[in-house]
Amino acid sequence: xxxxxxxxxRFEDRPxxxxxxxxxPDFNGIIGQSPALLQVLEMIESVATSxxxxxxxxxxxxxxxxxxxxxHDRSRRKHQAFVxxxxxxxxSGLMESELFGHERGAFTGAVAxxxxxxxxxxxxxxxxxxxxxxxxxxxxxLLRVLQEREFERLGxxxxxxxxxxxxxxTDRSLEKMIADxxxxxxxxxxxxxxxxxxxxxxxxxxxxxxxxxxxxxxxARRMQKLIDxxxxxxxxxxTRRHWAGNIRELENVIERAVILTRSSxxxxxxxxxxxxxxxxxxxxxxxAIERDExxxxxxxxxxxxxxxxxxxxxxxxxxxxxxxxMKKLGIVxxxxxxxxx
Numbered sequence: 001x002x003x004x005x006x007x008x009x010r011f012e013d014r015p016x017x018x019x020x021x022x023x024x025p026d027f028n029g030i031i032g033q034s035p036a037l038l039q040v041l042e043m044i045e046s047v048a049t050s051x052x053x054x055x056x057x058x059x060x061x062x063x064x065x066x067x068x069x070x071x072h073d074r075s076r077r078k079h080q081a082f083v084x085x086x087x088x089x090x091x092s093g094l095m096e097s098e099l100f101g102h103e104r105g106a107f108t109g110a111v112a113x114x115x116x117x118x119x120x121x122x123x124x125x126x127x128x129x130x131x132x133x134x135x136x137x138x139x140x141x142l143l144r145v146l147q148e149r150e151f152e153r154l155g156x157x158x159x160x161x162x163x164x165x166x167x168x169x170t171d172r173s174l175e176k177m178i179a180d181x182x183x184x185x186x187x188x189x190x191x192x193x194x195x196x197x198x199x200x201x202x203x204x205x206x207x208x209x210x211x212x213x214x215x216x217x218x219x220a221r222r223m224q225k226l227i228d229x230x231x232x233x234x235x236x237x238x239t240r241r242h243w244a245g246n247i248r249e250l251e252n253v254i255e256r257a258v259i260l261t262r263s264s265x266x267x268x269x270x271x272x273x274x275x276x277x278x279x280x281x282x283x284x285x286x287x288a289i290e291r292d293e294x295x296x297x298x299x300x301x302x303x304x305x306x307x308x309x310x311x312x313x314x315x316x317x318x319x320x321x322x323x324x325x326m327k328k329l330g331i332v333x334x335x336x337x338x339x340x341x
Contacts, residue, residue, distance in 0.1 A: 027041065027070060028066055028069050028070040028073060029066055030063065030066050030067070030070060031207065031210050031211050031214050032204060032206075032207035032210055032211070033206065033207065033210065034199075034204035034205075034206040034207045036199040036203055036204045037199065037204050037207060039315075039317070040067065040196060040197075040198060040199070042317065043194075043196050043315070044067060044070050044071055044074065044196070045074065047071060047194045047196075048070075048071045048072075048073075048074035048075045049074070049075060049076065050075075050194075051075075051076075051163075051165050052165075052193045052194050053146065053165070053166045053167070053168070053190065053191055053193045053194065054068075054071060054166075054167045054168070054193070054194045054195075054196060055131075055167075055168050055169070055170075055191045055192045055193070055194070055195045055196070056068060056167065056168070056169035056170075056195075056196050056198060057169075057170065057171075057195055057196065057197045057198065058169075058171060058197060058198030058199070058200065059171050059198075059200050059246055060171045060245070060246065060248070061201075061245045061246035061247055061248030061249060062198040062199070062200060062201070062246045062247060063198060063246075063247055064129065064169040064198055065084070065127065065129065065169070067196065067198060068082075068084075068125075068127045068167045068169065069082060069127075071125075071167060072124075072125040072127075072165075072167070075125070075165070077123065077124050077125055077165060080121075080123045080124030080125070081120055081121055081123075081124035081125070082121075082124060082125050082127065083117050083120045083121035083124065083125070083126050083127065083164075084126075084127040084128075084129065085098060085099070085117050085126070085127070085128055085129070086129045086130055087128055087129065087130045087131055087132075087133040087134045088129075088130035088133040089130075092135045095134065095135060095138055096138055096141070096154055097110075097114060097116065097154055098116060098117060099116050099117055099118060099138070099141075099142070099151075100116040100118060100119075100141070100151045100152065100153055100154065101113070101114045101115045101116030101119055101153040101154070102114050102116075102153050102154035102155050102156075103153055103154065103155035103156045104155075105155060106153070106154040106155025106156075107154065107155070110154075110155070113153075114153075116151075116153065118145055118151060118162045118164050119153075119160060119162060121162070121164035121165075122161075122162040122163055122164050123163060123164070124164060124165070125164065125165045125166075125167060126164045126165070126166050126167070127167045127168075127169070128166065128167070128168045128169070129168075129169045130169070130170060130171070131168040131169060131170045131174075131191065132170040132171075132172035132174060132177055132182075132183065136182065136183070136184070139183070139184045139187045140184070140187075142187060143184065143186060143187045143190060145162065145164075145166075146166060146187075146190045146191075147190065149161055149162055149163060150162070166191075168191050174188050174191075174192075175188075192300075194314070195314070197293060200243075200246055201243040201246045201247055201250065202242055202243055203289060205239055208238060208239045208250070209235055209239065211247065211250055211251075212230060212235060212238055212250070212254060213230065215250070215251050215254035215255065216230060216254055216257075216258060216266055219254060219255045219258040219259075220258055223258060223259070225258065225261065226264055227258065227261055227264055227265070227266050228264050229264055229265040229266065230265075230266045231265060231266065231268070233273075234266065234268040234273055236273075237268070237272075237273025238250070238253075238268065238272070238273055240273075241272075241273065253268075253272050254266075256272075257269070257272065287329060290325070290329065291329040291330075291331065294311070294315075294322070294325065294326060294329065294331060295331065297311045297314050297315055298311050298331075300314070301314060305319055305322055305323060305326075306319045
């Protein structure tokens, strides 16, 4: 077994290449060069230096925590704490204590004082994943933290202050939850100061070969294997797959393939490369997705394109770039929004 592994892998029908991918030292492990991902990276750079609240939207497995860490690491708070909490992983009865802390004796079993996440993240960043799972009765307290920068520990009347920056993430439709009376609209508007949509893997198929090579090298090194060939047929199959679980699913598939590989050629089983679910969207489908996203932002800004509250600022792109995309997608003269240039 080889004790060291080359960092370059190749297709069997392409002898070699130079990888020019965004990797861990470069952009917090966010891999890809597709237009959809590059737009996200531009938005990260734009919002990182501010203290604005960020709402990350996207399916499970798309890398929302990586994006949150990238924002933190590019902010003025990068030397302070990055404190995360998965709201779906905490029982609702313990959520308030996790967020705000508690005093000794505040409830049965509270044998010592506990510091909450917002107190720990003061001067740093608090990342609340799966924010859509937050109990309705706790949402006003989170809203108070965002508006007033203050809270109390459970069992205490002393008001504490925090200047933690909040980054929230969800794979649910908060607008639908608002309509179903499951999420407060005022909290939603406070959270969505700067929304970033993280594209699903099937929306960025150009990045799949880069990710396959990245994960192959990662797990080959970890398992001390030398794998420098990825069969072209396997790569084509992986690129066509629907990837309902997104990058997390792809990583699991490649890790499993590396475990089973006994030679220098990655062994991907036929079952793994069969197309599951709908095929990767065609260019016209991706254009429709982009069109829907622009329309959504335009509705949120009442059709305003320019200015600090306009759609271009929300999407972290130039006004002229947005107008060009709108014209290309046939939005400008539609009645769906009132466009203010």
